[in-house]
Amino acid sequence: MNIVVCVKRVPDTAAEKKLDPEDFTLDRDSVESIMNPVDEYGVEEGLKLKEAHGGEVTILTMGPQGADKNAVRKALALGADRGILVTDDRLHGSDAMATAYALALALAQVEFDLCILGSESTDARTSLVPQALGQLMGMTALTDVKQLEVADGKITVHREEESGYAVIESELPAIVSVVKGINEPRYATLKGIMGAKQKEVQVLSGDDLGIDPAMVGLEGSKTEVVEATERPPKEQGELVKDEGDGHVKLADFLQKNKFI
């Protein structure tokens, strides 16, 4: 079965993030980038399915030129077969829905049985892309999947819900988003890292995909950031060392603030 895994390059969690003062997009030059940590589970799931059912794993990403370096190359080193980077200056500043539109056009060029995404990225965290992508591809995205099985041309998943999970069955092709913990991502081997250098990363522009420029980028996005402000750092409050009555002092604090 052929699998596409979508990955995103995100700023390292520990890095200090800056927004461009002009257009409020992330100043990517100012931070270290990594593969979105949740996407690592998507890549692993794709590789596991390939091992069980055969086929190819394609890694799809969208971003500025060079965005494939960290995210796509890493997945290729882990065992994915090839990569696709969608890059175009006109995509700069695309919001979640515009991103889903561009990804849908890219996905339409690949024959796939299953498309896997991480349930959210650690930078924007909106979780909007998988379901929007599903809609644009004419499929229902199975989101927040914590267990996944493919058999007889069907996919059965366990979808994380508030106090348990739902078992959902769907026809293939399908789109799923996976949560952290669905598997144990593997580590790249030296052989894998060396081998990845031989693997092809196809670079596609907006024109290659037939993207309507009026639908993407800062202008084409239907949402617009009008202001960005740093939150003032929180001030440390009372610090009490327990000397046998710490619980009483804390209970006083909770009572004073009307939590009981």
Place this chain on the structure above:
Amino acid sequence: MAELWTVLDHDKGDLKKVSLQMLTAARKLAGDLGHEPAAVFLGTGFDAAKEKLAAYGAGKVYVAGSEDLESYLVQPAVEALAKLVEEKQPEVLLFPSVPAGKDLASALGARLGAGVVADVVDIETDGDRLVCTMAVFGGAMNTRSKIKGSPQIVCVKPNAFVAEEAPGEVTEEQVEVQVSDAAKAARVVERVQQEEGGRPAVEEAAIIVSGGRGLAGPENFRIVEELADVLGAAVGASRAAVDAGWYPHQHQVGQTGKTVSPQLYIAVGISGAIQHRAGMQTSKTIVAINKDADAPIFGLADFGLVGDLFKVVPALTEELKKRKGS
């Protein structure tokens, strides 16, 4: 008059708190924009919800009471909503910013070509536009966004608004649901409850008590649960605790878990690595209990208690029980 809709979150008619919070916000926003507030009830159980909807001033409610909306994932609800939107042309739709609500908002936005913002913690108005505030980069920054075109689709975080009663009449308008075959592609085979329904969900809770590595083992989460139950709180967990298999992932607070901003967050045995802070630092009041006085979590805490959690937390639970009883 154009309408401003609240798409209600409920479990078979048992309304989630976020629904009541959204109804309150909707009334105010509709007033500012000169719209009429209305609510949308998708799925079964409307009769059970009616009284509460009246108490919180829902006004007009569109009811799409088909079981198909629960038997199949997302798509039947999207089809029903899209049809209703085309018919009634609302200017604004509010959805709960929880996984199911975001799925629906995102699918509807894609289908209609409308703008969607998620994780909204505050909403103001500017002319006919909403100005939505979101916390980004783990709460390090706030951004304010506007949506172009119509309708404006906004996912509202639980606890962003305070629910206020506004008793009134509820008028229901039944909506016919016709589900296409294509919409039945993703079938719900069964729903499995793994936990007793007693505790609130992490995303929704006004109070969260979270446990971390300091608990030293899964059996000690009992200490956290007992404190949570006295406070009517949800139970959260740090990445370390979840990765060690001590508590399920849907309870994880932090970068690869949930982002929460409850009224009160109590961190028990959590050192406060940046991955954790990214998920909880916008909480209104933060309490930390840790044996290490240098733990970074204390830098955020309104009240920090340096001590042995195995002594302090059970004693606190007993103390709170005593005070509640008196």
